Amino acid sequence: MKYLFLLLSIILSSLSSSAATPNQVQIAVKLEPRTKQFWCRYTLTLPADAAETSVQLNLNKAFTITGLESHGAVRKQIAPRFYATAGDTVQAIELTYRPGKQRRRVVLTYQGTMPPKFATPEVMELSGHSNWLPSRPLREYELIDYVLQVQAPETYRIISSRPPIRHSQGRSTFRGLTSAIEPTVVAAEHVYEATTGAPTPIKVSKAAAPLLHPDSLMLSEAERVVAFYNRSIGQQDPIPRFAILLTGADRDAFALLDNAAVITYPDFDVRKRIDQLVLAHEISHKWWAYGSFNDYNDWLNEAFATYSSLLYLRATADTAGYRQELAKRVASAAGAPAIIGFDKTAHSYPTYRRVVYDKGTVILAALHDRLGDASFLAILATTAARKTSSTSEFLLIVEQAAGLETRQWLEKLLST
Numbered sequence: 001m002k003y004l005f006l007l008l009s010i011i012l013s014s015l016s017s018s019a020a021t022p023n024q025v026q027i028a029v030k031l032e033p034r035t036k037q038f039w040c041r042y043t044l045t046l047p048a049d050a051a052e053t054s055v056q057l058n059l060n061k062a063f064t065i066t067g068l069e070s071h072g073a074v075r076k077q078i079a080p081r082f083y084a085t086a087g088d089t090v091q092a093i094e095l096t097y098r099p100g101k102q103r104r105r106v107v108l109t110y111q112g113t114m115p116p117k118f119a120t121p122e123v124m125e126l127s128g129h130s131n132w133l134p135s136r137p138l139r140e141y142e143l144i145d146y147v148l149q150v151q152a153p154e155t156y157r158i159i160s161s162r163p164p165i166r167h168s169q170g171r172s173t174f175r176g177l178t179s180a181i182e183p184t185v186v187a188a189e190h191v192y193e194a195t196t197g198a199p200t201p202i203k204v205s206k207a208a209a210p211l212l213h214p215d216s217l218m219l220s221e222a223e224r225v226v227a228f229y230n231r232s233i234g235q236q237d238p239i240p241r242f243a244i245l246l247t248g249a250d251r252d253a254f255a256l257l258d259n260a261a262v263i264t265y266p267d268f269d270v271r272k273r274i275d276q277l278v279l280a281h282e283i284s285h286k287w288w289a290y291g292s293f294n295d296y297n298d299w300l301n302e303a304f305a306t307y308s309s310l311l312y313l314r315a316t317a318d319t320a321g322y323r324q325e326l327a328k329r330v331a332s333a334a335g336a337p338a339i340i341g342f343d344k345t346a347h348s349y350p351t352y353r354r355v356v357y358d359k360g361t362v363i364l365a366a367l368h369d370r371l372g373d374a375s376f377l378a379i380l381a382t383t384a385a386r387k388t389s390s391t392s393e394f395l396l397i398v399e400q401a402a403g404l405e406t407r408q409w410l411e412k413l414l415s416t
Contacts, residue, residue, distance in 0.1 A: 021047050022143040031152040031187050036119035039111045042134055046104040053097050055104055057134040058083055058090040063112035070095050070106045084345050085294050108134060117251050123207045125247050127184040127262055129254055138294050141179040148174040148183050157191040159205045160184055161243050161260035178258040186245055196223045200239055206246040214269040221270040225280045228315050232377050233308055236385035239286055253278050255285030273321055280309035287384035296342040297390050303360020326365055333359035339414045340391060363413050371402055
């Protein structure tokens, strides 16, 4: 009977999560890469069943707000506010409404200039890492159903995480489902592309510079990574396509929930193990992206992605490399604070990495050792398919699959 109730609670939680309607977002942006400037009209629509009497948005303090409209708002306020999650001051926007079951639509217009690390005369990148979009406080990674309309000079190509639904010279429209801060656009005078074939098309788009041999190797490696994940952690929710955007800005690499990744390193080469792991890590974020970025549940994103990349390394028959990489994380995690209850705002970034990335990875490896390949991978596949967003949900999945004793053992590891 206990397991019947447990199963019902998991099913109901899954149904509730899947039934949630993503907010609708329309973004119209005009780019001027030569001056690094952009103009944006951002429209957020919240469903009537949300019935919110207050809508709040945070916007990058570097941008200039030129308009704020919302029918039915009885009060509008824009003020600077320190946002602890970002560790910086933002423009805090708040609109207040009378109670009632009414749809809320907010139209925000603003403009700005992108810093050099995101814009050159040849390439302009607007992405989650350039912090160009507003988002609701502590909800940066909530799902949105978006339409992105982009205008750029006719000599520039416009690319995004997926193909455009409409395109004409200097204008492209994209539509997708991703997290609130992740709609991405890259404009470049020259874009070079390569694509794999079936069963899972993978496309590499490189801005400004021609594709080189390391880019071809990366495309082939991405094909192998996706194939491995689709038959393991993603077997219940496989990747249907994947896009890799190469901007050449020499800054970082990051994943987009919309089956894509941005890699900015010009010397990225998967023949180097560190780059091979970065690629596998970022691709796995297609599944590991639903834990809250703002609290300890972020380990469901970063530790799971890190361990997934190690699983891929092992699957390539590099068992020695797997052990070496895991040993590094064991050493880093020694003496680190507990995962459950970890407050990232109270610790340094290196400590955050030790806890959320490394200690979480070590605990997943311990769970893997305890359960064996088949049971462990089945748990990962279920966790991924259910878009698990909290540690308590993950513990329920473990209990259902491996029993109460294993759940209690795991919870103790996460709490010490």
